[in-house]
Amino acid sequence: MLAPMKLALQNFTIVGAGTIGLSFSALHLARSKTTNVTICDPRPDLADHISNILPTYLPPSFPTVQELLASGRLRTTADLKEACKDADVVQEQGPEQTKWKQEIWAKIEPLVSDKCHLWSSTSGIRSSIQNQLMSQEGRKRHVVVHPFNPPHIMPLIEIVGSPETPEHLLQVPEEYFDRIGHRPVIIKKECTGFVGNRLAFVLFREACKLVADGVCSAKDVDAVIEASVGIRWGIKGPFASYNDGGGAGGLKAFMGNVGLSAKDVWTESWEKKDGGLEGKWEEMIVEQAREAYGTPTKESLVDRNRITMKVIETIREERRAIAEEKLAAAKK
Amino acid sequence: MLAPMKLALQNFTIVGAGTIGLSFSALHLARSKTTNVTICDPRPDLADHISNILPTYLPPSFPTVQELLASGRLRTTADLKEACKDADVVQEQGPEQTKWKQEIWAKIEPLVSDKCHLWSSTSGIRSSIQNQLMSQEGRKRHVVVHPFNPPHIMPLIEIVGSPETPEHLLQVPEEYFDRIGHRPVIIKKECTGFVGNRLAFVLFREACKLVADGVCSAKDVDAVIEASVGIRWGIKGPFASYNDGGGAGGLKAFMGNVGLSAKDVWTESWEKKDGGLEGKWEEMIVEQAREAYGTPTKESLVDRNRITMKVIETIREERRAIAEEKLAAAKK
Numbered sequence: 001m002l003a004p005m006k007l008a009l010q011n012f013t014i015v016g017a018g019t020i021g022l023s024f025s026a027l028h029l030a031r032s033k034t035t036n037v038t039i040c041d042p043r044p045d046l047a048d049h050i051s052n053i054l055p056t057y058l059p060p061s062f063p064t065v066q067e068l069l070a071s072g073r074l075r076t077t078a079d080l081k082e083a084c085k086d087a088d089v090v091q092e093q094g095p096e097q098t099k100w101k102q103e104i105w106a107k108i109e110p111l112v113s114d115k116c117h118l119w120s121s122t123s124g125i126r127s128s129i130q131n132q133l134m135s136q137e138g139r140k141r142h143v144v145v146h147p148f149n150p151p152h153i154m155p156l157i158e159i160v161g162s163p164e165t166p167e168h169l170l171q172v173p174e175e176y177f178d179r180i181g182h183r184p185v186i187i188k189k190e191c192t193g194f195v196g197n198r199l200a201f202v203l204f205r206e207a208c209k210l211v212a213d214g215v216c217s218a219k220d221v222d223a224v225i226e227a228s229v230g231i232r233w234g235i236k237g238p239f240a241s242y243n244d245g246g247g248a249g250g251l252k253a254f255m256g257n258v259g260l261s262a263k264d265v266w267t268e269s270w271e272k273k274d275g276g277l278e279g280k281w282e283e284m285i286v287e288q289a290r291e292a293y294g295t296p297t298k299e300s301l302v303d304r305n306r307i308t309m310k311v312i313e314t315i316r317e318e319r320r321a322i323a324e325e326k327l328a329a330a331k332k
Numbered sequence: 333m334l335a336p337m338k339l340a341l342q343n344f345t346i347v348g349a350g351t352i353g354l355s356f357s358a359l360h361l362a363r364s365k366t367t368n369v370t371i372c373d374p375r376p377d378l379a380d381h382i383s384n385i386l387p388t389y390l391p392p393s394f395p396t397v398q399e400l401l402a403s404g405r406l407r408t409t410a411d412l413k414e415a416c417k418d419a420d421v422v423q424e425q426g427p428e429q430t431k432w433k434q435e436i437w438a439k440i441e442p443l444v445s446d447k448c449h450l451w452s453s454t455s456g457i458r459s460s461i462q463n464q465l466m467s468q469e470g471r472k473r474h475v476v477v478h479p480f481n482p483p484h485i486m487p488l489i490e491i492v493g494s495p496e497t498p499e500h501l502l503q504v505p506e507e508y509f510d511r512i513g514h515r516p517v518i519i520k521k522e523c524t525g526f527v528g529n530r531l532a533f534v535l536f537r538e539a540c541k542l543v544a545d546g547v548c549s550a551k552d553v554d555a556v557i558e559a560s561v562g563i564r565w566g567i568k569g570p571f572a573s574y575n576d577g578g579g580a581g582g583l584k585a586f587m588g589n590v591g592l593s594a595k596d597v598w599t600e601s602w603e604k605k606d607g608g609l610e611g612k613w614e615e616m617i618v619e620q621a622r623e624a625y626g627t628p629t630k631e632s633l634v635d636r637n638r639i640t641m642k643v644i645e646t647i648r649e650e651r652r653a654i655a656e657e658k659l660a661a662a663k664k
Contacts (some may be wrong), residue, residue: 056634096592124592148560149577153640156559183559189547193597196560198542199553201594203535204570205607210530211620212613215521218620221531222569227488227515228480228528230569233562235647237554238536245481260428260456262533265525270602275537281544288543288550302388307650308485314646315567318639 009117009176010034013087015080015104016094017041017049020121020151024091026057027152029073031180038075040083046076057152084111091145093121101125105142106133117172119145123197126190128162139164145173146194155183158194206269231315235307243289244296244304251289255282341449341508342366345419347412347436348426349373349381352453352483356423358389359484361405363512370407372415378408389484416443423477425453433457437474438465449504451477455529458522460494471496477505478526487515490526538601563647567639575621576628576636583621587614 012028014021017039028035039050051065068074077083084090090108094100101120108118118141120130131139143161148154157177159170170186177184187195207221216224232241239251242262246254255262266275344360346353349371360367371382383397400406409415416422422440426432433452440450450473452462463471475493480486489509491502502518509516519527539553548556564573571583574594578586587594598607 096589124596148564150637153637153644154560154563155644156556158556183555185548185552185555185559187548187552189545191542191545191547192600193592195542195548195553195556197592197594198597199535199538199557200561200570201597202538202601203531204574204594205598205602205609206531206534207570208613208617209607209609210523210527211617212609212611213521213523215523216517216519216527217624218571218617219624220517220519221527222572222624223515223517224488224490224527225531225565225569226567227517228486229532230562230565230567231486232480233557234566234643235558235562237557237562238532238539239550240554242536257428260454260525260529262529262536264456265530265533266537268524269534270537275541277537277541277544279544281540285540285543285550292549292551292554303654305482305485306654307647310646310650311566311643312485312487314642315639318642322635322638 008034009088009172011036011038011086011088013038013040013083013090015040015083015090015092015108017043017046017076018093019053020093020147020149021091022050022053023057023150023152024093024121024147025074026054027180027182029068030059030062030152031182036073036075038077038083038087040077040080042078046078050076057150080107081111084108084116087112087116089117089119091119091121096122096124098125098129101130102133105130105138109134109138116141117169118142119173121145121147121151124193126162127160127165128190131162131164136164140166141169143169143173144190144194145177146196148196151182155181156196157182157184158187158196159184160187160190160194162190209269231308231311234311236304239285239289240293243293244301246296248295250286250293250295252286255286340366341420341504343368343370343418343420345370345372345415345422347372347415347422347424347440349375349378350425351385352425352479352481353423354382354385355389355482355484356425356453356479357406358386359512359514361400362391362394362484363514368405368407370409370415370419372409372412374410378410382408389482412439413443416440416448419444419448421449421451423451423453428454428456430457430461433462434465437462437470441466441470448473449501450474451505453477453479453483456525458494459492459497460522463494463496468496472498473501475501475505476522476526477509478528480528487513488528489514489516490519490528491516492519492522492526494522541601563640563643566643568636571617571621572625575625576633578628580627582618582625582627584618587618 012035014025014037025037025039028037043049054065090112092104094104122144123146127142127144131142134142143159143165146158148156159173161170174184174186192198193201210216210221211218242254243251246252263274267273270276344367346357346369357369357371360369375381386397422444424436426436454476455478459474459476463474466474471494475491475497478490480488491505493502506516506518524530525533542548542553543550574586575583578584595606599605602608
């Protein structure tokens, strides 16, 4: 059995040298000094491809690809057996095809030690489907470790096991990504789109409907989101924000607001009362928000506003700087 | 008839001195040097209330409330007639109650000149409902100018007229808020929740469902959103982001992705194929995204990533600074 926590993950094998694979390689190399990365891909131009792309993902003044290769921190190979030999983690980001993933995991399993962690960066194929051709023991170790693109920048890591994955094997990527400054979240049950894409796609459907209905253009939808929840939710997610929105009464007061109600929108969009939600859902969310965030205070809103102003200023300043640099370059 | 554009809006009358009213007052005073603000509210402690709250919304080293009152840039009154006398704009943010809004607008209309713009900050009551007790001419001038809280910070202004409002009367707030550095968006048709809240509430329903189903906690939903689309959508909205996501093929390629599909999530959540969307919606969104954003380039993604890294850094640094300040204050 694997040590559940405090495990030193040293040797990462990245299967698939696409955008996500190289972005994860950069993340592992840049954020953890003790990590070695082996990139495995059958593409004939692998070395050139890595030399071209990887440096654009690494921080400025980081060792070059040549230096990383020379020091042994980076290896490349087309041979899966060679790649898996000493791996502490095999992280797969191949094509989003069920058959391909089932077959690669069946190939990988006999090539790795029984201590090796098996992570898939899939955006949508559940662990319980990917692991179908693996042994019973192997299946337990298979975990979805789903990033938000590009993973060397975006902090989110959704960790989703199959029903066979024991809790402590989810805690290993949680601990690792937390340690390197990312934001891992363990999802308790597999579901279509996991959590991030699922929520985003649901909003996106309503956005498509508003465009189709002539309420506003696609560009206007983007402007609305960018200037409101886009900024807000980067600082405080929806439950925290609506808990603030209810004032001293928190989320419970927000849900019971006599004015515009979220439920009015749900009933309209889903054509079912409360958007089809039934049972004790409202007590659950109110209680969880209360436990997580308590009562919003004047001070907490001042802090939120201070961060918000800085974020708005940062976006404006960076946009202005980029535009000025382009103008200066064009004049040359 | 009102001059459609380039109109100097000098005298703003703010009806209702709640959070939104004072936040808008601060915005008008701070961003436009030529604007005067009259705050009208029957509350007996109006002067004290404004002296307490308004300074917290104004920029540092801005004139004090006493100075603003002395210079005539700020006036306060409980008398609606007095407040409306010279108004170029009456901006209402009273209680979110249909009857209240219908009655206040019927009272305001005879008190203002026929050149005065009539804006409501409601978050949910349509202009065509608020304007029911107004004259036919007055109804035309009534416009919803819906902010995102707090409006002195958040850039979004959704401008939504009734079917009777002529286009040029929507362009007046559009021009004004654009000039003072906010982000106005004209919504072409009234709908429940307008656009921003509607989209946010739809995502929030799915979030409640995930919590109710035990997929993750409310706090975990927030973490997922904060670390992914929260940051991304503050920089590029969903259409722009999914246009990027499709690579050289843009939004069309994203929609036709053979892997995880937004439509799979829609079909599941709405229990209807494509979430119930029918007709030419897909051609419309693809065409609008193509027109608005073109093909994503390597350079455009580099720019996006650069802004993203700065935003993530800014949020981290501000959080750290706030925590350190609190720690230092606690030690004193």
